[in-house]
Every structure is written in C-alpha cells, then in structure tokens.
Amino acid sequence: MHHKSFLLAILVTSLTMCQAQMSAARGRPDSSKRKAAPQIKAPSSSAQSDDAVLVGAGDIASCDDLSGAEVTAKLIDKIPGTVFAVGDLAYPDGSDEQFANCYGPTWGRFRERTRPAPGNHEYAGDSGASGYVRYFGMAAGDPKKGYYSYDLGAWHIIALNSECENVQGCDAASPQWQWLREDLARHQTPCTLAYFHKPLFSSGAAHGNDPTLRPFWQALYDAGADVVIGGHEHHYERFAPQDPDGRADSTHGIREFIVGTGGKNSHRLLAAPQPNSEVRQADTYGVLKLTLHKNSYDWEFVPEAGKNFTDSGHGVCH
Numbered sequence: 001m002h003h004k005s006f007l008l009a010i011l012v013t014s015l016t017m018c019q020a021q022m023s024a025a026r027g028r029p030d031s032s033k034r035k036a037a038p039q040i041k042a043p044s045s046s047a048q049s050d051d052a053v054l055v056g057a058g059d060i061a062s063c064d065d066l067s068g069a070e071v072t073a074k075l076i077d078k079i080p081g082t083v084f085a086v087g088d089l090a091y092p093d094g095s096d097e098q099f100a101n102c103y104g105p106t107w108g109r110f111r112e113r114t115r116p117a118p119g120n121h122e123y124a125g126d127s128g129a130s131g132y133v134r135y136f137g138m139a140a141g142d143p144k145k146g147y148y149s150y151d152l153g154a155w156h157i158i159a160l161n162s163e164c165e166n167v168q169g170c171d172a173a174s175p176q177w178q179w180l181r182e183d184l185a186r187h188q189t190p191c192t193l194a195y196f197h198k199p200l201f202s203s204g205a206a207h208g209n210d211p212t213l214r215p216f217w218q219a220l221y222d223a224g225a226d227v228v229i230g231g232h233e234h235h236y237e238r239f240a241p242q243d244p245d246g247r248a249d250s251t252h253g254i255r256e257f258i259v260g261t262g263g264k265n266s267h268r269l270l271a272a273p274q275p276n277s278e279v280r281q282a283d284t285y286g287v288l289k290l291t292l293h294k295n296s297y298d299w300e301f302v303p304e305a306g307k308n309f310t311d312s313g314h315g316v317c318h
Helices: 002-027 067-077 096-103 107-113 130-140 175-186 211-222
Strands: 052-057 082-086 114-117 148-152 155-159 191-195 227-230 236-239 255-259 277-281 286-292 296-303 311-316
Touching: 052 067, 067 107, 067 286, 082 107, 082 227, 096 107, 096 130, 107 114, 107 130, 114 130, 114 155, 155 175, 175 211, 191 211, 191 286, 255 286
Parallel strands: 052 082, 082 114, 155 191, 191 227, 227 255
Antiparallel strands: 052 286, 148 155, 236 255, 236 277, 286 296, 296 311
C-alpha cells in the first residue's frame, strides 16, 4: 500500500513539472521571430563639421555700368554662407538712391546674409555714410562707428572702418584702435580674420600702400590674427604672411588678400609688385571664397564666367 502511494506521488510530480514546462514554452516568443536590435548610426562627418563659408569682395556696384556687379552677384548666387562686402559698395557716393537702384538689384539680394564694411565712397556723400547706414541697419554695427565683430563657426571675424578721418582716427590713441584691442582680448579664438576697405599693402597703381592702417595691423599681429581682407584697389592680390612692417613671417605673420574685384570697372592697373606679393591680377571680376575650418582655412578666388584666372590654397591658423 505504501509502495503504491509512493509511485502515485512520483507520477503526479512528473505530470506537474511537464505542465509547467509546456506553459513556460508557450509564453516565450519564438527565437526565430525575434526582431533584431536597432543599429545606432554614427553621425556623418558633415553633421560634425564646424566649417563655415565667408565669401565676398569690395568695390562693387557702379551706377554707370552694373555689368561687373551683375556677374559677381551670379557667382554668390551659387555659394552659400556669410557675405562680406568690403567697402565702396554703391558708386559714386553711396546715396540712398544708388544703394536702392544699383547695389540693390545686384548684391542686394544677399543683404540678409551680408556683413559689410564701409569704404571711402560711402562717405563721399556725407560724413556719416548715411545711405550705407540706412541700407544695412544694425548689420553694419553702430551707425556712428562702422566697426563691429562677430563669430562665424570657430572663427572670430572683425569688420573695421578704414575711413579714419570719419571715426576719430585709426592710430593707437583712437577709440576704434582701443576697441579693437579690447575685442581681441575678449575673443581669444584659435583663428581670427579682419576685413576693412583700405589695405596696408598693395601693388595697385592707383593707391599703393597705406601706412595709416599699420596700427590696426599691429594690434591684430600682436593678438595672433591670421587673415586680413581689403579692397580699394580694383584688382585681386594675395600676399604671403608678413608682419606690420612688411617683413615675411611664416610663423606669426598675417596673410592679406585684396579683393577689389566686385564689379567697379576703373583704375584696374598694377604697379611693381610689393615685397611678399605672391599672386596678382587686374583683368577678372570675381569673389574670394574662404572655407573656415576649426584650425585652418581654404581660399579660392572664383572668377566671372568665361575667365580662366583662379587662385586657391590652404592656410593654418597660428
């Protein structure tokens, strides 16, 4: 009797265990039907890029002949990024009418992405460059000063006013020079670029070097700035890195570009090359495109359609 009871207990236990295993199996999903875990894709290199584009020129819309401004505007139509307009934007004297009727139909279509600097023709009509100030508004900085700065990608960009007689001078005692030193001290970025209308160094036959801009260069050089862009002369020119006294300096020097090729058709002549001038041309309208990387930059002169001159290269920040 005890033997039969023992066998019956074993049988009941076995049945209970089998039922539990079958129940558990029914509750588990079939491994063949399980979904694969989603794969997380790494961000593309373009999404991680800090590159920015700065493109532009100076000496642009001459109301007696807009053909040059029209061809350079077509180039910028195809280049995204921030536009620099480095002075003498509406000829002959930067009036409201000239900005509306000459600059407006050409480079004016980029006004929302343009950061300008004034030239001597902006002040030709009056000492306050009123047409320029009204056209660009706060994009041109304080209307009584015409100089300001901004950040673009990893770079610090400074727009200065080289019309020194209209802004209490450009020497080391001037308000603008003091502001420049303070701005550079506040923005100690790896890469710095400045643009203003009149260049310190130039191989142009019309104007040549302008030593009144040397204090700007000295402040920029002392702060480790990398690039300076100017216009005024109606040609394109690229210099090797140099110091404010014109001595070649591949370690700490500033590279200067002259891009007075925005469309003005007069005095496009070159004199004897200045020291450290590497490339010059005076027969092709075009714009300078700078691709600003975190610690370096690429430059490219983009010529008007139908012309073959170009210039390109790569520079490393200090």
